[in-house]
Amino acid sequence: MLRHRIPSQRIGPADIAQNLLDQNFTTLETITDGDLVYVNASTYIGRAQASASATMHAIGAAIGGGASGQLMSVRLHGPYISSNYDFSGSLGRQAYVSRSSAGGVSTIGPASSGDIVQTVGYMIARRTLFVSMGGAYQRGATSVAPYGQSG
Secondary structure, eight states: OOOOOOOOOOOOHHHHHHTOEEEEEEESSOBOTTOEEEEOTTSEEEEOOTTOGGGOSOOEEEESOBOTTOEEEEEEEEEEEOTTOOOTTOTTOEEEEOSSSTTOEESSOOOSTTOEEEEEEEEEETTEEEEEOOOEEETTOSSOSOTTSOO
């Protein structure tokens, strides 16, 4: 009787490292580890907030924290672990830019007229966000064009 061995499908640290996309930026303000950030016209990063259109689109999650004017890495794509996250009870859900907390991650999209709704990935473990930035649209907008593009 022939037996076939099925190779392990486990993902290790080397596999994860090959699928990460990070980029360095200078901070515009104090940023905390795991904050969702946007990049301004001068290529500085600040904390994204769905109720403040000037701070949207989010581009990723801050790696570490730092004061204004410091060089900081941003996870643009892939899993990011932060002790500031606590996704207990929300595993598997989509994550959104928070309406009420600058830099925050929310389990529900903002619902107020004028807010910018943007998915930012999935909550895959208690302290892990799989960063995968989605498009954005503005609540209550009369145009069907995505936020930031003319209709």
